[in-house]
Amino acid sequence: MTTVAPGPLVAPDVAITAPALSDGLDTPCAVVDLDRLERNIARMQASADRSGVSLRPHAKTHKSVKVAELQLAAGAHGLTVGTLGEAEVFADKGVADLFLAYPIWASDAKARRIRELHERVALRVAVDSVEGAEALGRAAAGSTRPLEVLVELDCGGHRTGARLDEAVAIARAADRAGLRTIGVMTYGGHAYAGREAIVPAGADEVKVVSRAADLLRAAGFEIAVLSVGSTPTASLPVPAPVTEVRPGTYVYHDRGQVWLGSCEPDDIAFWIATTITSVAVPGQAIVDAGAKAFARDTLRAAPGLGLGLLPTLPGVLREVNDYHGYVEPRGPTRGRPGEVLPLAPNHVCPVVDHYAETVMVRAGRVVDVWAVDARGRSR
Ligand SMILES: Cc1ncc(COP(=O)(O)O)c(C=O)c1O
Secondary structure (H helix, E strand, O other): OOOOOOOOOOHHHHHOOOOOOOOOOOOOEEEEEHHHHHHHHHHHHHHHHHHOOEEOOEOOOOOOHHHHHHHHHHOOOOEEEOOHHHHHHHHHOOOOEEEEEEEOOOOHHHHHHHHHHHHHOEEEEEEOOHHHHHHHHHHHOOOOOOOEEEEEEOOOOOOOOEOHHHHHHHHHHHHHOOOEEEEEEOOOHHHHHOHHHHHHHHHHHHHHHHHHHHHHHHOOOOOOEEEEOOHHHHOOOOOOOOOEEOOOHHHOOOHHHHHHOOOOOOOOOEEEEEEEEEOOOOOOEEEOOOOOOOOOOOOOOOHHHOOEEEOOOOEEEEEEOOOOEEEEEOOOOOOOOOOEEEEEEOOHHHHHOOOOEEEEEEOOEEEEEEEOOOOOOOO
16 A cells, blocks of 8 residues: 655645535536636637647547537647547547547557548547558558658657657658658657656757757658647747647646646646545545546655545545545544545546546536546547
């Protein structure tokens, strides 16, 4: 079991405020505060507009058609997705401009699905290898128009992405395979190492896509899209020649983003409502948000602070078993059985995937229930 450093909560956690929960919630359930959601969408759109770049939000955070509609209505240009399954869900609901921002191995069933999707929406796919480009080319062979690709570069996150000196070879392979290279992309995941890492990671993103675009243009490719961005890096001004940012988490925010300083403590829009089910064992409270209702993400920048925060108790979610969450109180009380508490995820994206729907609240009143349409579409 994870041990949580004892002692008081430190500054950013103390200030995290939960929206009012309505009475009678059937817990554990996902609650979204609409005022906060709308504010987060408007703020990121304004930030992209100020920088003069397109906003293509990553839909992995919300997986919801209704939330995507709010983002698109606010000015977003298309969506970013992580899987073909997510892309299919949004395409079925009329989102016609989708970027699959990961290198995909396009064989068998996936090849068929790519071709089918490509025929009905504007689909772009990331590639970071010659072999990947060739497989994607085979998948899209026979299509009525070339499939568009962006060459992915590693800018320091060391997850996916080619080296700069490989970019031209990958674009040439894509060309030979019948694909059209329209841009370059990168993801500065190393921004999540801590507050002080955000500005350098953002600079790494800009540097890598600028250089890659120069190299590809010198080799004769028409590069129109330079795509970067996480929530921390896209929350800051993004300079030219970047043309597009792809933040996702900003739509709901979470404890990790508060920790990083990417949002204010009262910006978290997505909460789990959870009920205390037992205080029988001294020193702790048990809530009904266990591993089947929550995620095990620790804060990368502050791993001693458990899995989530219950600011109204106050307490920290220390560990989860299948159906039980262990709450370590951080004040004089551990609550009473039956008490319903708001629980903030450290990292909201994997938590969302546990829920088929989100209860939408405004000023503590339930106003609607929205589907998490692409829940579970992990391939
Ligand atoms: C390729 C890519 N683009 C964009 C994002 C969105 O970043 P964030 O979760 O920081 O908003 C992610 C997140 O994992 C990503 O992997």
